[in-house]
Amino acid sequence: MRRGLIAAILLLAAGAADAQTLAGTVSSRGAPLAGVAVAAEADGRRVAGATTDAQGRFAIDLAAAASARDFSVAFSRAGFRGEVRLLDRAALARPLRVTLLPASGPGAISPDDEARLKLLVTPAGTGPLLFVPYSLQAGGAAPDAAALNERLRLQLQRLIVTHVQVAGSSDSARGVSLTQAPLQADNDLERLRAVGEFVNALAVVSGIGIGDGGTAAPTLELASNYVIIPRADVFDPPVLSIVDTVPAQKIGLLELDQKMSRLWGRATILALAARDLQRAQSLAGEARRAELKRVHAYLKAERANLGARDELSEARLRDLIDRLGREIGP
């Protein structure tokens, strides 16, 4: 199984919607993508699956998990990077649009982006978490996007770094900071990845918020992405996405970063593991083993901090811990 790992379940209040079917489309580089396997999990077990048709469309019946509040839906196809979406039941009412990245190929970025990002380029294995400002298209209640992005960056940085430091991986966490990239990406995952690879980032964090100002209580649908940049032999780090609908007036508040903090904190542990494992590939003998053991130790510390409701994260983390354990040997 190289479908990748996701770090957490996002627990959202269950919506009133009783939708039982999740439908949507999968595309890549602007064209529909056929033959993508779609698998839904709830409460730690697989509940349904489907494959996309020639138009990239899919529909899965979730009646088998009628009581589940949250779903994890994984998309995979050979030659493309897997993606996992975490959805609450309310999200089933909307069609899901998923973009898969080619597993390899040209990661070129535009000359404009190159000029903007030149100063952020770091040597491989030392890059920061890159924060690409959220694009906010709020209908009606337009928040101050620049101010919001700056506070979101600062809050997420603190919440991510303190999370990583509690898991005891301070060596790896040293120097982890959330650096703002001077561009907008509108959740174009291919572009986010290309940008991250160009500057040797640890991961790229970004999102998009689309407002619905037409109602009495305006809301903002926020889709956030966390793209891990380094790749390692031992595991294939996933792209993490969460979709969240928040009241528009709450967009500037701390509830927002609180919601994302644990998920992004755990994702950062995985990103650090991917980077450290990548570095370990260039080592040999005892040095390699020592590095693998260090990663093994902080992944175990991260698991020790999981709560009783984190079974899904635990299963994925355990899989990685076990694989590393076998790699390290007795």
Add this chain to the structure above:
Amino acid sequence: MTAVLKTLLAVALALAAPLALAGEAITAFQQGTPPPPEALKHVPVKALVAEFLDPDKSELGKEIAYLVWREILTAISDQKGAGVIIAHPPGKERLVDLLQRNYHESAIEIAASQNARMALWGAIGAAEERVFVDTYLSLVGATRREELALRLFWGQPGAKLNDTGFAARLSRTRFNFPRVVTTRGALFERPLTAQGKAAVRAQPGAGATLATVAEGDSLQADGMQGSWFRVQLPGGRHGWVDSWNVHLPPRQVDARGDLVLRDSANPKAAAGAKVPANARLTVLQSRYYAGRGLWYRVRAPGGEGWVAATQVYTRFSFPVVHFVAGLYRYQLGRYDDAVREFEQYVRADGVESDPPSLSSAYQMLGASLLMAGSARGAAESANVPQLNRAFELAARTTPYDPAVYSLRAISTLATRKSVDAALPDVRRALELDSDHEDARGILARMNRVLATPNDPAREMIRRELYERPKLGDSVTELARRYKVAP
């Protein structure tokens, strides 16, 4: 001749400093300049409170730090050998710039330079009336390894105790506590008690003296600026008093059981209103009396009166105050008081949203109960049902944490004197992490005790050795599976 089991702290602490109350301030840290001289040099257990980060520019960073500092001071006001330092920068410079960069690492650096064992810091956000407060606690490295360990001793009553070699430790040194959502009113509208003679001034830090208060006088605060509280004066006027000159009682307390209020702060004073268990009481005043301890004057539905602090659960503004107070008590050997503080932490609102800190509080509650029993003579005299429940709740809160199971194995060895009863927890810890140092240590020690006829710790499990001759098989089997040498 029965063997008496005793659990002891791995390191005895000097309790020499006869200080009842110890709050002190230090001034700035800046990169490249040496830290100021150590504050509260003679106090064995110190915590440091740093200014809170304030990314929303709510201008509450200093105020909340002072509030937390004074609340901790109130929480430990009856504790000898405990002190708390507020780290504040001079003028307009910001200590927070250092914390902004490296968070827990910076906090530990600041605490270590002051020889403090704990650093408490945080971040604040504000939106209209609401205030959000994130609190963090960083323990300086040595604290965990030397003092937050349970090491099992046994011996005859009155004789020198023997180290059994069985030990386990608390797993965490850094805590990210759940966010507290509150309001300015809930933070600053509170009673204060004057601590010595103090001036009430026209402005914070300056201005004419509007009134003078004496030791024990009550004041009602309704706002704060920097380290100064705005207080109400007769005739609708307001003045400002420095937080250095006041105690901060909790705003509310809950009755631990059915109790009777007294006319004065004395258990023998005339009885007043009756209060049922769990009733919430509003605190009007607090006073510490040598010999009688801390007392609160409270308002209950049936009237006003005095109640001893030991008869109520205090509710501080931030649950972290209870957690820190529990660590102080534990490190200073006041285990019954530590039990009370950790009990108060685990029953605070919202603590379940961060499993690691809640689990650690349950682990510390269990360790404090064991030590309290031990301090009364033997670990067996601990409140065993409460002890078992604390470790059970720790295991339920963070089921994948091997340290919980290692600690519980030590607890089981101490209270039941049974290797067989402790073994499943050792197995569970090793299943989670076959490298877990404490679990491996416990298993190696079990194996050696069972294999060595003259091992001194055999006396501890004498009855079990007699009743279960095949006991060694399951231990050897587990040791072989995890390659633990005897």
